[in-house]
Structure formats: C-alpha cells, structure tokens
Amino acid sequence: xxxxxxxxxxxxxxxxxxxxxxxxxxxxxxxxxxxxxxxxxxxxxxxxxxxxxxxxxxxxxxxxxxxxxxxxxxxxxxxxxxxxxxxxxxxxxxxxxxxxxxxxxxxxxxxxxxxxxxxxxxxxxxxxxxxxxxxxxxxxxxxxxxxxxxxxxxxxxxxxxxxxx
Numbered sequence: 760x761x762x763x764x765x766x767x768x769x770x771x772x773x774x775x776x777x778x779x780x781x782x783x784x785x786x787x788x789x790x791x792x793x794x795x796x797x798x799x800x801x802x803x804x805x806x807x808x809x810x811x812x813x814x815x816x817x818x819x820x821x822x823x824x825x826x827x828x829x830x831x832x833x834x835x836x837x838x839x840x841x842x843x844x845x846x847x848x849x850x851x852x853x854x855x856x857x858x859x860x861x862x863x864x865x866x867x868x869x870x871x872x873x874x875x876x877x878x879x880x881x882x883x884x885x886x887x888x889x890x891x892x893x894x895x896x897x898x899x900x901x902x903x904x905x906x907x908x909x910x911x912x913x914x915x916x917x918x919x920x921x922x923x924x
Contacts (some may be wrong), residue, residue: 769841777780779800779810779821780799781824783822783824783874783876783879784810784811784822786879786884786888787810787811787820787822787874787879787888788800788811789892790888790891791811791891792914794892796895797813797815798811798812798813798815798820799811799812799814800812801821805819805857805864805867806860806863806864806867807819807821807856807857807860807861807863807864808870809821809864809900810822813895815899816843816870816898816899816902817868817869817870817898817902818869818870818871818872818895819864819869819870819871819872820871820872820873820874820891821857821871821872821873821874821878822874822876823840823857823873823875823876824876825876825877826850827850827853828850828853828854828857829850829851829854829873830875830876830877832897833875833877834877835876835877838850841877857873862874870898872891872894874891875885
C-alpha cells in the first residue's frame with residue numbers, strides 16, 4: 760500500500776509534531792498536579808531535559824511516544840514503509856540517547872521513570888497512573904527513611920584500663 764499523501768504533505772505533518780506539551784504528557788501532568796505532586800517542566804540543567812522533574816523525589820519522568828522512541832512489542836511502534844533506513848536510524852539514535860541520558864541521571868543520583876504513550880490509553884491509564892503514584896511514594900520513603908548508623912568495633916573497648924603494677 761502506498762502513501763496517500765505527497766512527500767510535501769507528509770513532511771508538513773511530521774514537522775508539525777512537537778516534543779513538548781504532548782497529549783500523553785498533559786495526561787500525566789494533570790494527574791500529578793491533581794494529586795498534590797509538584798514538579799518542574801523540561802529542566803535545562805539536567806541531561807535530556809526531562810519532561811517532568813520532581814526535585815523532592817529526585818525523580819525525572821519521561822513520557823515517551825511509542826513510535827519516536829521505538830517501544831518494542833507495542834502495536835503503535837511500526838516502521839514506516841517509505842524511507843525505512845532513515846526512520847530505523849533515527850529511532851535507534853533516540854533509543855541510544857535515552858539510555859545514555861538515564862545513565863547520566865543515575866550517576867547524578869536521580870531516579871528515572873519512563874511512561875510510554877500506549878500505557879496512557881484510556882483502558883490502562885488509571886492502572887499506569889496509580890503505579891506511578893506507588894513508585895513515587897516508594898522512592899520518597901526509600902530516600903527519606905531513618906538509617907541507623909553503627910560504628911563497627913572489632914573488640915569491645917573498656918571504659919577504664921586496668922592498672923598494671
């Protein structure tokens with residue numbers, strides 16, 4: 760089956776897709792804000808400028824489109840039939856960049872959560888967002904729990920030494 764659009768029309772359609780304020784991202788942002796979570800958007804000082812940055816939780820949330828980031832096994836990830844080599848290379852670069860960004864964030868002490876576009880479809884949206892809340896609460900408790908510090912002793916020390924005569 761050939762493309763029903765001309766190459767100029769297809770180019771215009773693809774160029775109109777932007778990386779910020781996408782519908783899946785807006786779904787996650789509305790849910791978080793409605794449940795009392797506060798965040799910043801596209802923090803420029805962090806690698807990859809994460810979609811949502813939650814400093815209190817030291818967590819970055821990436822809301823990825825299944826097509827643009829190559830979500831394996833997803834029905835929404837299909838390689839276009841035209842210009843296949845270009846799209847495969849582009850998606851592979853995106854995947855490699857995603858891995859590198861998450862590695863750099865982890866080395867800086869940040870948690871990374873990736874939410875896929877297909878996980879925000881109406882049938883599974885509530886489950887995904889509840890899972891996000893559960894994960895954020897677990898991260899908060901893990902990072903802010905009381906840790907008992909013990910001094911390792913090889914030999915018990917005596918308060919006073921015995922006098923040697």
